[in-house]
Amino acid sequence: MSVAQTHHGRFLGSRTPAPSGDARWKLVAATMRRHGYRADALIEVLHAVQGAFGFLDDDGLRFVAASLRVPYSRVYGVATFYQHFTLRPPGKHTCVVCMGTTCYIKGAQGLVEAVQDRLGVKPGQTTKDGRVSLLEARCIGSCGLAPAVVLDGAMHGKIKAEDLVGKVEEWMKHDS
Amino acid sequence: MSPAAPGVVTFVMDGKDVSARADQTVLAVAREHNVAIPTLCALEGLSTVGACRLCLVEIAGSPKLQPACVLKATEGLNVSTRSERLDKYRKMIVELLLSERNHVCSVCVSNGHCDLQSLAQSLGIDHVRFPYLYPSFAVDASHARFTLDHNRCVLCTRCVRVCDEVEGAHTWDVMGRGIRSQVITGLKQPWGESESCTTCGKCVQVCPTGALSEKGKSVAEMRKRRDFLPYLTQMREEHA
Numbered sequence: 001m002s003v004a005q006t007h008h009g010r011f012l013g014s015r016t017p018a019p020s021g022d023a024r025w026k027l028v029a030a031t032m033r034r035h036g037y038r039a040d041a042l043i044e045v046l047h048a049v050q051g052a053f054g055f056l057d058d059d060g061l062r063f064v065a066a067s068l069r070v071p072y073s074r075v076y077g078v079a080t081f082y083q084h085f086t087l088r089p090p091g092k093h094t095c096v097v098c099m100g101t102t103c104y105i106k107g108a109q110g111l112v113e114a115v116q117d118r119l120g121v122k123p124g125q126t127t128k129d130g131r132v133s134l135l136e137a138r139c140i141g142s143c144g145l146a147p148a149v150v151l152d153g154a155m156h157g158k159i160k161a162e163d164l165v166g167k168v169e170e171w172m173k174h175d176s
Numbered sequence: 177m178s179p180a181a182p183g184v185v186t187f188v189m190d191g192k193d194v195s196a197r198a199d200q201t202v203l204a205v206a207r208e209h210n211v212a213i214p215t216l217c218a219l220e221g222l223s224t225v226g227a228c229r230l231c232l233v234e235i236a237g238s239p240k241l242q243p244a245c246v247l248k249a250t251e252g253l254n255v256s257t258r259s260e261r262l263d264k265y266r267k268m269i270v271e272l273l274l275s276e277r278n279h280v281c282s283v284c285v286s287n288g289h290c291d292l293q294s295l296a297q298s299l300g301i302d303h304v305r306f307p308y309l310y311p312s313f314a315v316d317a318s319h320a321r322f323t324l325d326h327n328r329c330v331l332c333t334r335c336v337r338v339c340d341e342v343e344g345a346h347t348w349d350v351m352g353r354g355i356r357s358q359v360i361t362g363l364k365q366p367w368g369e370s371e372s373c374t375t376c377g378k379c380v381q382v383c384p385t386g387a388l389s390e391k392g393k394s395v396a397e398m399r400k401r402r403d404f405l406p407y408l409t410q411m412r413e414e415h416a
């Protein structure tokens with residue numbers, strides 16, 4: 001990247017107004033600055049937005065796209081390609097079922113169906129009370145422990161459907 | 177045979193010696209020699225992505241099939257563009273494409289002028305062995321002049337590439353992954369609300385099927401015009 005381009009990027013980047021006065025946009029802006037507003041920092045910056053807000057909304061995507069000078073459609077494509085990113089606010093608790101090849105063979109579909117039946121939501125959705133989100137992922141790198149799930153950020157391997165439903169039920173009934 | 181001039185390679189295609197520039201793809205060489213290799217994602221004037229795999233060819237001494245649209249001509253290569261195995265795979269690919277969305281030719285604007293339909297015909301596909309998925313996709317008619325029908329899309333990304341590489345707007349891209357992939361305009365907005373679309377219509381012209389069409393066209397009326405693409409590419413090279 002040439003110096004001129006970097007300057008141009010900085011100029012545009014600093015000119016793009018944040019979507020709101022929310023202080024968390026400052027964190028996002030700092031990440032972009034640290035990467036010199038380079039287009040190839042897109043994934044890093046989306047991580048920063050999701051880290052700060054818990055999800056990616058259209059305003060955030062527009063802000064990032066304009067600041068890094070990446071087309072909207074590309075930003076949206078990247079944000080929907082990686083399972084890690086979510087475009088909807090997550091529930092209080094999240095249940096991520098790995099649907100990677102190994103976990104799939106080891107019965108991940110059954111896990112999803114069990115939770116789905118219990119909660120009445122499909123993967124990618126959150127219960128009406130905003131308590132639990134059911135999500136799917138593609139290989140979380142724990143194939144040796146397949147089928148694997150991630151409950152509120154903690155990995156649980158070789159899990160059985162009834163145990164998983166049990167854990168989800170805890171979330172539902174307690175004020176947890 | 178005299179030693180090859182610099183940058184020129186000689187290789188065997190379907191048992192015949194052919195020579196080519198070292199920067200040419202096997203597909204380009206095949207076309208120069210009137211050897212027909214089926215393609216879908218490749219289009220002259222656009223970058224190659226090797227996505228559809230219809231142009232796969234066999235290489236003597238290698239178990240791996242290679243896409244001719246990406247494969248560079250190299251000295252001593254021995255490629256076959258036709259074989260039972262290739263026919264089988266090509267048929268399978270087209271059948272899978274047909275089963276994935278809702279390709280109903282009889283009511284399609286592109287009936288009779290569709291790359292997918294002609295491919296199916298030339299490969300002798302008279303039925304599809306795989307269960308149809310019948311996904312439910314909406315039609316985006318929000319644009320003043322054009323319509324997007326995901327039901328007919330094969331995800332070849334020609335629209336994405338022409339919009340980015342030739343028009344320079346990059347209105348299109350692909351969202352999601354795997355079976356849930358889908359072409360989008362802007363932030364998956366209605367096409368008519370996309371800030372970057374210049375209404376140039378290049379995407380419509382390069383689309384191989386009836387996924388992108390001009391408004392006001394009825395069944396079988398949508399004929400695509402693609403001559404602008406090699407023309408623009410050539411002019412830009414001349415004046416670069």
Ligand code: FES
Pocket residue numbers: 098099100101102103104138139140141142143144146148
């Ligand atoms: S497939 Fe689930 S962790 Fe790899």
Ligand code: FES
Pocket residue numbers: 214215216217218225226227228229230231232243244245246
């Ligand atoms: S034409 Fe070569 S992979 Fe599609």
